[in-house]
Structures are given as structure tokens and as C-alpha cells.
Amino acid sequence: MTTGSAESVQQRIREFLEERIKTNIVVDKDLFASGLVNSMFAMELVVHLEQEFGVAIVGEDLKLDNFRTVERMTSLVCRLRDAPVTDHA
């Protein structure tokens, strides 16, 4: 499935976050350390990325460090999307 370039992935993640937390986001800012989002929102973020980009985030990838910044979420999504995996749980 082709869902666009890394730039467009990053843009879509940023737009989702800005809409939900009503704040402009810098792509390398740690959203959790800065208090912009909390642990309850973290899981919503995971589910959103899975649904929006058609990826399954499991195992070692399911850790908070992968979701701290828009940049890290973008690289996770791009890596999973490009991986030769067809069986999305």
C-alpha cells in the first residue's frame, strides 16, 4: 500500500496531533516530557497510527520511546510500512 512519502507521513501525524491537542508541534519535541500529552493519550496515538497507516505496532516496537516525537513516529511508520510484512494483525 502506498500512502505517500515520509514528508507526507510526518505532515499527517503532525496535523492529527495539532488538531487533538490544539497546539503547534515542533517535530523533534518530546511530547511526553513536555507534558503536551499524557500516558492515556499514548495508546490512542498507537491505535491512530495503526489505523491511519495500515501498520501493526507490536513486540519491541511497542515502546514509548518510539512515540516521543513526530520524527520518531514518522520513522517507525515508514519502517513498518516499507517492511515486507503482509500479515497485519
Place this chain on the structure above:
Amino acid sequence: MSEAASAPLGVLGAGVMGTGIAALAIGHGIPVVLVDVSEDRLADARRRVDAQLRHARLMGSVPARDAAGLTTAVELAAVAGATAVIEAVTEDAEIKAKVLEEASSLFAVGTPIISNTSGIPIGELGRFVSRPDELLGIHFMNPAYLITMVEVIRSARTSDETMAAVTGLLARMGRRGIVVRDAPGFVTSRLLHPMINEAARIVGAGVATAESVDDLMRGCLGHPTGPLRTADLIGLDNLVDALSTLWERTGEESFRPCELLREKVAAGHLGRKSGKGFYDYEKVLS
């Protein structure tokens, strides 16, 4: 693994707290038998336990290992062989009493019965169980699988053996308990609930918005989320029930559920679990 270590924990009630406690236990390798009244509720509960376990893994709050098994059942008898049982049904003294009374007759001597309550005195619930020395309270916070501290309530009749067994169980689940004596609302609810009630009164009177109240409590007083976000997480219906429990038992006006809270509950705006409370949640934890 020894027989005792592999014996399941019984959890009665598959609501927000029951499923959160189940996720906590299986995430720490303790198998769970989860009981509720219908297969529909249990099917939904299994999905929520899976989602909560993922959330726990995401936050690094359960060990990196395979989860223990989750079994669900509609009959109380399914928990008869449990190492301990945690009652987590609706925060209503009559409902809790009925479930505890029925459950307590099923267990072998020496099986601790734990009531997960935010404020109903354990001594009061102890009148309905066959062995009140084996009953104690644990007030788990929501989400049970993320918050590592719990409030442990020892009634006048709770035995040393029961305390020791439950302390061991909490340790296996990575929880730290602070033991308090029995009283309506114990410590945390007695302090938090009137604050939330007053915060809702402030919003109802138009003094400040929910966002402003929470921002002030976070920014000025170091509260992690603010009282009204906390209220949405607790569930406004549960909060009204808990406040009513306190009000009925103490007569303190500060515990009387305020109008705005009652209005929101009547409108079905129960907080995060219904998608709307003091805040709008476009998506709930899924």
C-alpha cells in the same frame, strides 16, 4: 512454577476496574478468571484487557514476558479454586454486599477476598461474608496497570494472615500498598472527591472553565492531570456514587454530589469511557 504461583486470581466484575486489574495480573504472569453477568460483557472485556495490556507494555509497566492466561466465565463458581479473589463490581454497597455474600461461600478457608472500593467501609461489607477476617479492601487507581501504588484498607477484623497473603500478591503484581484503617472514603477519596466536587461547582457557577481549573491545579499546584481530567478518568457516574457513599455515611455537605456532576451523568456524559465528560474524547482507549 509452584502450584500456588500458578493458581488463578479471581476477578469479579469486568468493568473499567475489573479489566484493568485483570490486565495488571496477567501482565505480571498471574492467570486470571474474570467473571461478569453476560457473555456480551465478557467478550467486550477480553478486547479491553488486550488493549490495556498493550497500553501497559507501551508504558513499560509490565515485565517483557508472555502474559498469563485470561479465562472468562458467567458463573461465580468458576473462581472457586482461586488463590485470592478481587471483587470489582459497581461502587454500590448493596451490589457489592450481594456479590460478596454469594462469593464468600464458595472459597476454601484461607482465600483472601479483596473488595476494590474507593470508599465503602470494609467493616460494613464484612457483615456479608462468611469469614470477615479474610476480607480487606484495596483501592486500585485507574488505570490499575499503570499506577503502581494502591490504598490497602484493613478492617478491625482483617487477620494478619490475610494481610500477609495480600501483601505477597501485591508484590507479585509490582504494586506498593499503603495500609490505612477503615473509614468512609479511606484517605484518597476523602481528600480527592470533595476537591473534584468543588471543581465541578466552580465550572457550574461559571467561575472558570474545566480547562482553566485543571491548568491552574497542574501549573500552580503540581497536580498531574487536574481534578476534572481525573474525574473523567474515574467516570462521573462512579464519582457520583462514591460521593453519595461518603455523604450518606458522614453527612458532610462537601460530599453531596453537585448539580453539574448529576446533570452530566443524567445526560450520559460519563467521562473518558463514554467519550464525553468535562472534556470531549473523540476516541476512547481502543
